[in-house]
Amino acid sequence: MKFKIAILGAGNVAWHLASALEDAGHTITEVYARSLKSAGHITDRVYAGEPKDDLDFSTSEADIFILAVKDSAIPEVADEVILPENSILVHTSGSVPLDILNYSSASYTGIFYPLQSFTKGRKIEFDEVPLLLESDDEETLQTLKKLAKSLSPLTYTVRSKDRKAMHIAAVFASNFSNHMIRIAEEVMRRQGLDFEMLKPLIIETISKSLQLGAKAAQTGPAYREDYETLEDHHRFLSYNESVAEIYRLISQDIIDG
Amino acid sequence: MKFKIAILGAGNVAWHLASALEDAGHTITEVYARSLKSAGHITDRVYAGEPKDDLDFSTSEADIFILAVKDSAIPEVADEVILPENSILVHTSGSVPLDILNYSSASYTGIFYPLQSFTKGRKIEFDEVPLLLESDDEETLQTLKKLAKSLSPLTYTVRSKDRKAMHIAAVFASNFSNHMIRIAEEVMRRQGLDFEMLKPLIIETISKSLQLGAKAAQTGPAYREDYETLEDHHRFLSYNESVAEIYRLISQDIIDG
Numbered sequence: 001m002k003f004k005i006a007i008l009g010a011g012n013v014a015w016h017l018a019s020a021l022e023d024a025g026h027t028i029t030e031v032y033a034r035s036l037k038s039a040g041h042i043t044d045r046v047y048a049g050e051p052k053d054d055l056d057f058s059t060s061e062a063d064i065f066i067l068a069v070k071d072s073a074i075p076e077v078a079d080e081v082i083l084p085e086n087s088i089l090v091h092t093s094g095s096v097p098l099d100i101l102n103y104s105s106a107s108y109t110g111i112f113y114p115l116q117s118f119t120k121g122r123k124i125e126f127d128e129v130p131l132l133l134e135s136d137d138e139e140t141l142q143t144l145k146k147l148a149k150s151l152s153p154l155t156y157t158v159r160s161k162d163r164k165a166m167h168i169a170a171v172f173a174s175n176f177s178n179h180m181i182r183i184a185e186e187v188m189r190r191q192g193l194d195f196e197m198l199k200p201l202i203i204e205t206i207s208k209s210l211q212l213g214a215k216a217a218q219t220g221p222a223y224r225e226d227y228e229t230l231e232d233h234h235r236f237l238s239y240n241e242s243v244a245e246i247y248r249l250i251s252q253d254i255i256d257g
Numbered sequence: 258m259k260f261k262i263a264i265l266g267a268g269n270v271a272w273h274l275a276s277a278l279e280d281a282g283h284t285i286t287e288v289y290a291r292s293l294k295s296a297g298h299i300t301d302r303v304y305a306g307e308p309k310d311d312l313d314f315s316t317s318e319a320d321i322f323i324l325a326v327k328d329s330a331i332p333e334v335a336d337e338v339i340l341p342e343n344s345i346l347v348h349t350s351g352s353v354p355l356d357i358l359n360y361s362s363a364s365y366t367g368i369f370y371p372l373q374s375f376t377k378g379r380k381i382e383f384d385e386v387p388l389l390l391e392s393d394d395e396e397t398l399q400t401l402k403k404l405a406k407s408l409s410p411l412t413y414t415v416r417s418k419d420r421k422a423m424h425i426a427a428v429f430a431s432n433f434s435n436h437m438i439r440i441a442e443e444v445m446r447r448q449g450l451d452f453e454m455l456k457p458l459i460i461e462t463i464s465k466s467l468q469l470g471a472k473a474a475q476t477g478p479a480y481r482e483d484y485e486t487l488e489d490h491h492r493f494l495s496y497n498e499s500v501a502e503i504y505r506l507i508s509q510d511i512i513d514g
Contacts, residue, residue: 012476071483095478095486115454117462117476119469124461130454156454165448166455168490168504173441173455174462175477176507177434181463182471182514184430191422197372197387197413198423198430199467204381205374205431206438206463210456212376214439219269219374220432221352226328229352233425242510247425249506250433253499257439 001146004061006030007049008077009068010038012118013092015045017068020126022046024150029062055081064147066112067091067101078104088140094167097160098134110135110144113163117174130154132163177206183243215257222251258403261318263287264306265334266325267295269375270349272302274325277383279303281407286319312338321404323369324348324358335361345397351424354417355391367392367401370420374431387411389420434463440500472514479508 003026007014010033018028028049033039039051055077057065064087069077071093078101083089089106094113101109111134116124131148133155135141141157148155158166181202188195208217221229230251237244260283264271267290275285285306290296296308312334314322321344326334328350335358340346346363351370358366368391373381388405390412392398398414405412415423438459445452465474478486487508494501 070481071478071486095483095489116458117465117474119465119474119476122465122469128457130457132454154454154457158450162448162450164489164493165444166450168493169441169444169450169452169455170458171477171479171490171504172437172444173459175475175479175511176503177437177459178462178466178471178474179507179511179514180429180434180437181466182475183510184426185471187422187426187429191419193415193419193423193426195426197389197411198426200385200387200411201373201427202430202434202463202467205435206459208374208376208379209435209438210459212379214435214442217374217376217435218432218439219376220428221328222428222432224327229328232352232421233428236421236425242506242513246433246503246506246510247428249499249503250436253440253503254432254436256499257436 001150002026003063003143003147004029005147006032006057006060006062006065007042007068008032008055008065008081010042011068011070012120013114014066014068015042015120016118016124016126017066017092017114018042018046018049020124020151024126026147026150029060030057032057057087058082058084060084060087063088064143065089065106071096075100081105083107088143090135090144094132094170095164097164098136099160108135108137108140110137110140111160111163112144112148113158115166115170126151127153130156132156132158132166134158134160134163183246186243187237218254220254222254225255258407259283260320260400260404261286262404263289263314263317263319263322264299264325265289265312265322265338267299268325268327269377270371271323271325272299272377273375273381273383274323274349274371275299275303275306277381277408281383283404283407286317287314289314314344315339315341317341317344320345321400322346322363328353332357335363338362340364345400347392347401351389351427352421354421355393356417365392365394365397367394367397368417368420369401369405370415372423372427383408384410387413389413389415389423391415391417391420440503443500444494475511477511479511482512 043049043051088108090110090112113132115130289309300306300308345365347367347369370389372387
């Protein structure tokens with residue numbers, strides 16, 4: 001089943017979704033952004049699709065309107081958008097509840113959350129992206145499932161409360177593990193050392209963690225309760241109070257775990 | 258050039274090194290552990306190699322003695338071991354300085370630190386393991402380089418101070434990123450959610466981080482300075498004070514970075 005879809009937003013999620021949807025055979029009717037120029041960056045990439053900088057979609061032919069703006073902008077855009085009859089409005093956020101769309105002009109609402117980290121210009125294989133769906137309306141949920149399955153086999157129905165837990169888990173597993181790598185980069189750079197040396201270790205650690213589970217995969221001075229090394233490392237990091245405290249706190253959590 | 262090597266220790270590093278060294282054509286002469294049974298676990302895996310539970314190596318034919326015990330046991334074993342003339346004693350630790358071997362009976366000392374996370378039973382391709390070498394004696398360093406190059410092309414000479422920085426960086430990049438995944442597992446399990454859903458995100462995040470650098474790869478609520486979501490997540494995590502504080506501290510460090 002092919003849908004006509006309007007995209008509201010011009011960020012990373014909008015950028016990736018627009019072309020993935022078109023690749024899957026759906027039609028992008030319009031792309032809204034606050035400026036025509038931003039909207040144009042996305043419509044330039046899709047076959048059809050009109051760039052728009054106003055929220056009057058009353059004459060749009062789209063069946064589904066995907067709100068892919070940043071979390072804080074969702075209420076405002078949802079309230080202001082003028083949608084045609086029988087339209088479905090979904091947002092793509094991991095942390096915003098479904099009922100935020102209650103005051104919109106949409107007939108039906110839902111959530112279409114791609115659980116992946118998107119970066120502009122970096123191609124994502126959508127068939128490996130878990131899509132987390134929610135709607136209070138059973139028929140809408142079925143429609144969203146059809147849409148989701150046209151992009152990825154990893155399609156899940158998730159309640160708002162679970163979606164929040166999942167988003168928090170994703171922050172730890174993705175953003176925070178990435179930040180640990182960032183701190184490692186800084187420690188190496190400060191000492192004039194080549195970060196390349198650490199890459200085999202990182203690759204082995206993560207693949208081991210995903211294969212055996214993170215608890216079984218753990219090693220290192222905190223895991224061994226090697227307090228002398230922990231104190232020595234903490235002292236070494238005293239040039240950056242925040243990083244030293246992160247070192248202390250995570251080490252303690254590993255010891256307690 | 259082929260060496261005769263004795264291994265002191267029966268942990269994960271000893272276990273992996275012994276078979277990698279033998280695969281590279283060297284001879285394992287003895288393996289020492291506090292019990293013959295532990296030593297036997299390793300000698301069972303190598304062609305030659307006598308298990309030992311005493312530290313008298315005065316009649317050993319080995320050229321190089323590799324001390325692969327836990328950090329806190331290094332001084333004691335190094336002081337007690339009786340080595341033959343002209344022997345080289347190295348330890349394999351990322352955090353212990355070279356001079357800890359000063360009081361040993363070795364003629365020459367050095368460090369042979371494989372920068373990798375070893376888990377018993379999990380095969381490591383040694384040709385992807387960076388080997389970090391150090392010695393005060395130039396001839397010993399050349400010998401260690403020959404030995405290292407027989408295992409891996411990733412061979413570096415690193416001073417004790419740099420090795421410590423590298424070890425700290427490795428703790429962040431490996432142990433701590435793994436712990437972030439562990440916390441994510443717990444958040445998911447507590448909510449009855451399938452951790453599998455997060456795996457594509459983790460794989461994409463780490464591969465993006467190693468490709469673009471962690472700073473460019475960062476996303477998420479802290480990076481977007483989405484304070485509402487940050488507060489909401491922090492509240493959600495209030496059931497575990499330590500994890501909530503880790504959330505707060507890392508988020509703040511991302512914002513400040």
